[in-house]
Amino acid sequence: MLKWYQKGLELHHLQSFMAVAHELSFRRAAQELHLAQPALSRHIQQLEHIVGYRLFDRDTRGTRLTEPGLALADGLKPVLAELGQTLRRAEEAAEGRRGRLRVVYSIAAISSYLPEVLQAFRQRRPEVRLELQELESAEQHAAVLAGRVDCAFTIMEPPARPELKVIPLFREQIGVVVPRDHAAARLERVKPQMLAGLDYISFPRHFNPRLYDSVLAFFHREGFNPALGPVAINRINAMGQVITGSGFTTINAASAHLGGPGTAFRPFDGEGVPELPHTFSYLAANTNPTLQAMRACVQERFGGAA
Amino acid sequence: MLKWYQKGLELHHLQSFMAVAHELSFRRAAQELHLAQPALSRHIQQLEHIVGYRLFDRDTRGTRLTEPGLALADGLKPVLAELGQTLRRAEEAAEGRRGRLRVVYSIAAISSYLPEVLQAFRQRRPEVRLELQELESAEQHAAVLAGRVDCAFTIMEPPARPELKVIPLFREQIGVVVPRDHAAARLERVKPQMLAGLDYISFPRHFNPRLYDSVLAFFHREGFNPALGPVAINRINAMGQVITGSGFTTINAASAHLGGPGTAFRPFDGEGVPELPHTFSYLAANTNPTLQAMRACVQERFGGAA
DNA sequence: TAGGCTGATGCTGAAATGGTATCAGAAGGG
DNA sequence: CCCTTCTGATACCATTTCAGCATCAGCCTA
Incomplete structure (x- = not known):
């Protein structure tokens, strides 16, 4: 037949x-x-x-x-x-009123401004299915460049590729997280040297090499060379290790609440405190119409940055 | 748009x-x-x-x-x-394996051989939806000719129209139905004269004029001219009226059980007892493929009648 | 750098399509 | 009883459309 x-x-x-x-x-x-x-x-x-x-x-x-x-x-x-x-x-x-938008983000983003942006997007495009995934910044850039996702909210300057559109959002100094009862918690701002005796609970360097290096450089300039403690695979784990007294870690102010009441966040005192470059990035060739709506939401939140 | x-x-x-x-x-x-x-x-x-x-x-x-x-x-x-x-x-x-077949029938048919035929059809064509409706014979022929239904099981010779295909099934003498305790109920066969004193519970003549006339003619030939009692709009009502003692009625043997235990059915005794011509008819031009299956079932049941 | 792949384009002959005019049969009205 | 009007089918013609071939342009790999 x-x-x-x-x-x-x-x-x-x-x-x-x-x-x-x-x-x-x-x-x-x-x-x-x-x-x-x-x-x-x-x-x-x-x-x-x-x-x-x-x-x-x-x-x-x-x-x-x-x-x-x-x-x-x-x-x-x-x-x-x-x-x-x-x-x-x-x-x-x-027309971008329906469909799918694949978003990757850093914990630093989702724990600060990103929920606000996503809510604005959902309000504007209620029929669009958001596919959200948390990734480290380096992996986010790879995913965007490979076309596996539509856009990324990272804390790392993306590689300067012509096909990649990057919207810088804001820069945010990192600070220190110590156990609540540590001496540094009693200060307004903390000089790295005041952390002497604590191990640095860092993160895998390949997650964000630029940040990793700039943190160690900052410590070095400030005359502080901490012992490297456990390497936490994400900021939440790092917080947990701070609470158990394993050492101190670093984080952006907006995400400081991740540690809960057992920890204290303080800004660093010093010159050249490392900054997180919050960015929004996507492939210039990406034709997903919903992406334009997301870009609009981002620009609305952070001013008309190109 | x-x-x-x-x-x-x-x-x-x-x-x-x-x-x-x-x-x-x-x-x-x-x-x-x-x-x-x-x-x-x-x-x-x-x-x-x-x-x-x-x-x-x-x-x-x-x-x-x-x-x-x-x-x-x-x-x-x-x-x-x-x-x-x-x-x-x-x-x-x-292919006739699915669809719809619109069937009209007389009570005389549904109360005797028709259930058997329909069951055979359902077994052969389980996916076909049977739309069944009881009608008086004259209306059945009108419905078939107008194309409102596909086929009819009647007890009246259809009009001799070239576009109408008619398959005669069998002829069946009518008998008499009397109250169970009537004298005629004690006999094997009943001569019309033995019904003297009872009214004839007849049916509207236009339902089946030929039968109506032939019944009265038979009575007349037998020297019996019954008073015409109530006109029952169908055989079941007629049976009910027999039970209440309003008179006698006539029916085919196969449908005699409609009266239940309160009535008795006996064949007529005499020459030229009126007969019901059971027929199956449909429009020759009807293209409904399921109709052929029904015709096959009918022919299987009643021999290879054309 | 050559050859593999990707999809796009120009050209040409064949096939398909839609319109007009017409045909054939049946029904309705004067 | 004929004429008109309706039904859908058919013949024919002009036009359009379409598939296939050959080729082009760009990228990737060996």
């Missing part, structure tokens, strides 16, 4: 059929379709030849559906309606 | 689109469709022009779905599957 698409079945056949089935008259149906009656007759003849059975009993005094014709008309009505629905939805997706 | 059918959207566009969306390669998709690659390219270009947005991001190193393209592909898959389903079902309807 041949399938329909192997026999030249086309939508205009079905459309003509439905018109005749509805009007039960070739002439009226042709009129409705803005078509000459002979053309419509041929459409029906072709369709009958394609499906292999008569769709209408017709003679000089009128047109009636055959039983299989009735079955076809009944079955086709919802199918064509769903086709229309599908086209409408795809059109909405083309 | 123009609708799809106003812009020349056709199934081959959608089919080409789905093939490319699946293969993510114009060449492979073209191969799969047994089409040259330029033709396929044009299909996609036309479809993009019709829907008004890009479906694929394509460059010299490959093809990727855009976000609205993804939405369209996802939505189209079930729609096309349902289209195939619908065509399959209509094809089954064309």
